[in-house]
Each structure stands twice: as C-alpha cells, then as structure tokens.
Amino acid sequence: MQKYEATELPSALNKIDQLLEGKKPAVFLDYDGCLSPIVQDPNKAFLSEAMKTTLRQLADVCSVAVVSGRDRADVEKLVGLDNLYFAGSHGFDITGPGGMQTEPGDASRALPALDKAAETLHERLQDVAGVVVERKRYAIAVHYRNVTDNQIERVKVTVDDVLHEHEELKKGLGKKIIELKPNMDWHKGKAVLWLMNELDLNKPEIMPIYIGDDITDEDAFASLQEQKYGLGILVGEHDDKTAATYRLEDVDEVRQFLEKLTQTVK
Numbered sequence: 555m556q557k558y559e560a561t562e563l564p565s566a567l568n569k570i571d572q573l574l575e576g577k578k579p580a581v582f583l584d585y586d587g588c589l590s591p592i593v594q595d596p597n598k599a600f601l602s603e604a605m606k607t608t609l610r611q612l613a614d615v616c617s618v619a620v621v622s623g624r625d626r627a628d629v630e631k632l633v634g635l636d637n638l639y640f641a642g643s644h645g646f647d648i649t650g651p652g653g654m655q656t657e658p659g660d661a662s663r664a665l666p667a668l669d670k671a672a673e674t675l676h677e678r679l680q681d682v683a684g685v686v687v688e689r690k691r692y693a694i695a696v697h698y699r700n701v702t703d704n705q706i707e708r709v710k711v712t713v714d715d716v717l718h719e720h721e722e723l724k725k726g727l728g729k730k731i732i733e734l735k736p737n738m739d740w741h742k743g744k745a746v747l748w749l750m751n752e753l754d755l756n757k758p759e760i761m762p763i764y765i766g767d768d769i770t771d772e773d774a775f776a777s778l779q780e781q782k783y784g785l786g787i788l789v790g791e792h793d794d795k796t797a798a799t800y801r802l803e804d805v806d807e808v809r810q811f812l813e814k815l816t817q818t819v820k
C-alpha cells in the first residue's frame with residue numbers, strides 16, 4: 555500500500571481527461587468535508603443548491619453514490635436526490651434507485667450493544683458542555699468539536715471505558731469525533747466494492763472515482779489502490795498520510811471537478 559503526504563499530491567482539477575483514460579466514471583462521494591463544508595453543528599451541514607444541481611446532473615450521466623459515516627436516512631435527506639445510491643453508517647446500510655435496500659455488512663447483531671452504549675454515553679457525558687452523542691443506525695459519533703479543551707480528555711476516556719464494556723463494538727476516529735462502530739470487517743471501502751459488483755461496474759470501460767476528506771475514507775482509497783484500478787481523491791487533508799493519489803482543495807473544488815466530469819461524460 556502506497557501512502558502519501560496530502561500536500562504532495564497533484565491536483566485532480568484540471569486533469570479530468572487524463573485521469574479518465576477514455577473510460578466512463580462511477581463516482582463515490584463522502585458527505586461531510588467533501589460535499590458540504592465542515593461546520594460546528596453537525597445538524598447544520600447542509601448541501602448548497604449549486605452542489606445539489608451538480609450532483610443531479612452528474613447522476614444523469616453516470617452512477618453516483620454517497621458513502622457516508624452519517625446515518626443513511628440522514629444523509630439521504632440532506633442530499634435530497636432520488637437518482638443516487640446512499641451508503642450510510644460507514645457502509646453498513648445501503649439504498650438506491652429502484653427500491654434497493656440492503657445491509658451487506660451484517661451489522662444488525664451489533665444493535666443491542668449500540669443501543670446500550672448510546673444510553674450509557676448520554677448518561678455519563680450529560681454534564682459535559684458542547685458534547686454531542688449522535689446515534690446512527692450502525693454507529694455512534696461522540697462529537698467534541700464544541701467541548702472546552704480541559705474536558706476533551708474526559709470525553710475520550712469515557713468513550714474508551716464504554717468501548718471496553720462492549721466487545722461487539724470498535725473505535726473509529728474522525729474530525730473532532732470518536733466513533734463506536736460494529737466490530738466487524740466492513741467499512742467504506744468494502745461498501746464501494748460491494749456497490750461496484752452489485753451495479754455491474756467492474757468493467758474495463760469503467761473508472762471508479764472515490765472522493766473524501768477524512769480518516770474513514772482511507773479504507774475506500776486503499777480498496778481502490780488494492781484492486782489496482784480506480785482513482786482516490788483526497789479533499790484538503792487529515793492527520794495522517796493518505797492512500798489517495800490526487801487531491802482537491804475544498805468543497806468548492808469538488809463541485810468544480812464534478813461539473814467538469816459531467817461535461818466530459820456528456
């Protein structure tokens with residue numbers, strides 16, 4: 555697995571023809587930090603009208619999926635388009651046009667542990683100002699973006715304690731969040747490969763493109779790198795090296811890239 559410093563990656567913005575190699579794209583997109591800018595309040599991460607229009611037009615010419623850490627129903631509502639596929643809870647919960655609805659990671663066994671852990675976290679963190687415990691169907695995000703510095707360690711220790719009480723769950727990290735997820739061998743990368751197989755996109759004439767900004771998107775970049783074709787594009791940067799091979803600066807560059815991609819495919 556090749557890993558790179560984000561700042562050393564070339565920009566994908568003006569290289570679309572070269573990157574596509576004459577193939578048709580299949581586009582997989584993260585939500586927060588990719589389609590919508592990172593904001594203080596996770597409930598206010600709205601999609602701009604411009605991005606929505608761009609996504610609608612792209613989905614008219616190729617397969618488009620949003621692969622998010624958010625609850626699937628939540629991200630589906632935020633995007634508000636019915637011609638896209640949605641993989642929520644980091645890929646455990648998938649829907650799509652034509653009534654597709656499936657949970658390929660088999661995470662339902664973790665539901666009792668998730669229910670109990672969410673209840674415990676609410677109890678133990680209720681007096682920490684600014685903390686948000688966000689329950690998704692197959693994950694819990696504990697947000698500490700708005701917690702004062704001297705309370706962050708307490709949040710982290712509490713999450714670790716709760717994790718130790720549930721061997722069915724494992725830890726995940728993101729931008730100012732700690733997540734509790736089903737302790738199973740399933741992630742965004744596996745969801746992307748599952749969708750490609752299901753949508754019959756494993757073909758030489760298809761170029762899968764995954765765009766994301768966070769640590770959890772690394773599983774998808776790595777999956778594309780391992781299967782030796784496809785393109786990983788990192789938006790901005792995170793705290794680690796990346797398995798993506800190109801970069802875009804921010805949400806606005808993502809929109810420009812997707813717009814250009816639509817024009818190229820038309």
Ligand SMILES: O=P(O)(O)OC[C@H]1O[C@H](O[C@H]2O[C@H](CO)[C@@H](O)[C@H](O)[C@H]2O)[C@H](O)[C@@H](O)[C@@H]1O
Nearest residue numbers: 585586592593594596599622623624695729730
């Ligand atoms: O995989 P994603 O679609 O990128 O989802 C990752 C997490 O995104 C959300 O949290 C992040 O965005 C918030 C709004 O900008 C921000 O306040 C927070 O600090 C970020 O971590 C979402 O709330 C989580 O459930 C997702 O796991």
